[in-house]
Amino acid sequence: MAMEVAFLAPSVSQPAVAQHMGTAPGPQPSSGFGMKLAAGVCSAAAAVGLASSRKRSKTAARYTTQTILPSLAWIKTGVKASELQPTELKALTLAGNDVLIGKTEAGALFCVGNLCPHIGTPMSEGADVIGDVIVCPLHGSSFKVTTGELIDWCVSPPIIGPLTGLIVDKKNLLIFECRQGGFLGSGEVEVLVDTNAKKAYEAGYWKGLLDAQGKDDGTYY
Ligand code: FES
Incomplete structure (x- = not known):
């Protein structure tokens, strides 16, 4: 059984990273407990923002595990x-x-x-x-x-x-x-x-990887 493989590439928005790193522009708390509280709230909000802004998208790259014949x-x-x-x-x-x-x-x-x-x-x-x-x-x-x-x-x-x-x-x-x-x-x-040499090499690579995870037909090893 051959199968198609596509990458999942995470993409994180820059503002979310800036916020998480504490480098986002905006008013800063001044001192003491108020400052710690604000920092805590800020940090929690940033974590939520980071998680929610993390998007997953498929790249155009596709690979196959089918046997590629020489050409x-x-x-x-x-x-x-x-x-x-x-x-x-x-x-x-x-x-x-x-x-x-x-x-x-x-x-x-x-x-x-x-x-x-x-x-x-x-x-x-x-x-x-x-x-x-x-x-x-x-x-x-x-x-x-x-x-x-x-x-x-x-x-x-x-x-x-x-x-x-x-x-x-x-x-x-x-x-x-x-x-x-x-x-x-x-x-x-x-x-x-x-x-077809490159395509065949890549198909072999993916087949080995997926077989090792029990996701292809197990004939690689
Ligand atoms: S003999 Fe060629 S890399 Fe070792």
């Missing part, structure tokens, strides 16, 4: 292959997918996921390309850019890197098909991505 499409990157030097990398977000296009040392074009499968560090923040292998800048995990195959997992810095590697299952790097568009490959680099 693949070639997306232009705005980058020509001739603009990339060997070992150069360029990070892009295409239809919600974080990708990294680049060239191997031999000059072959490739496209991989930009987020390291270890803990999600962007490879674009200093990854090295050595031959046809990309090396994560944080803990040195390395992957073949043509297949995404894991070569080394969390090898640096000594002791700390391998320790961090123990807490996450080893994974390969995502890879994406890419090509040079235009006549005889003279145009922009294009990447084949799932244009």
